[in-house]
Amino acid sequence: MATGWAREGAVQEQIDDTVDEAVQRARSQLPRGESLQFCEACDEPIPEARRQALPGVRLCVSCQSAADQQSKASGINRRGSKDSQLR
Template sequence: MATGWAGDGAVQDQIDATIKDAIQRARSQLPQGPGLTHCEECDCEIPPARRQAVPGVRLCVSCQEARDQEQGASSGYNRRGSKDSQLR
């Protein structure tokens, strides 16, 4: 069957690569080393339950939520490109 320039399974390969990149990015952002007793941004105390639940924790809940929102806006991948760029 003629599929144009893309080989068989190219779409699935693209999906797999996107998922692999997302997993690698998430793993690289996991906290490492010993956790802190106070938040490194606002110096509020980090509750013992949070330190136990999240090994290597460095931020309090409110600072972590703010950081997650900042990173969420710019974390997407666009591997497809625009239709115009594919025609050039």
């Protein structure tokens, strides 16, 4: 594949790096340690089944859903757009 000035394999390295960073980010967000009995955000009890299924869980389902919505990352665009390159 012709890549212009980039060395051979550079595109695949960027793809691999992006995937590796996404995996590391996802792993770092996994809960660890002992699960809480009560949600740290709203103090509602966390069901036993949830605590057993997710070791280290700290939020109830509704608070976790809200936190997930807030923390949706757009990711990293390594290529950029033509507009960003012209600025």
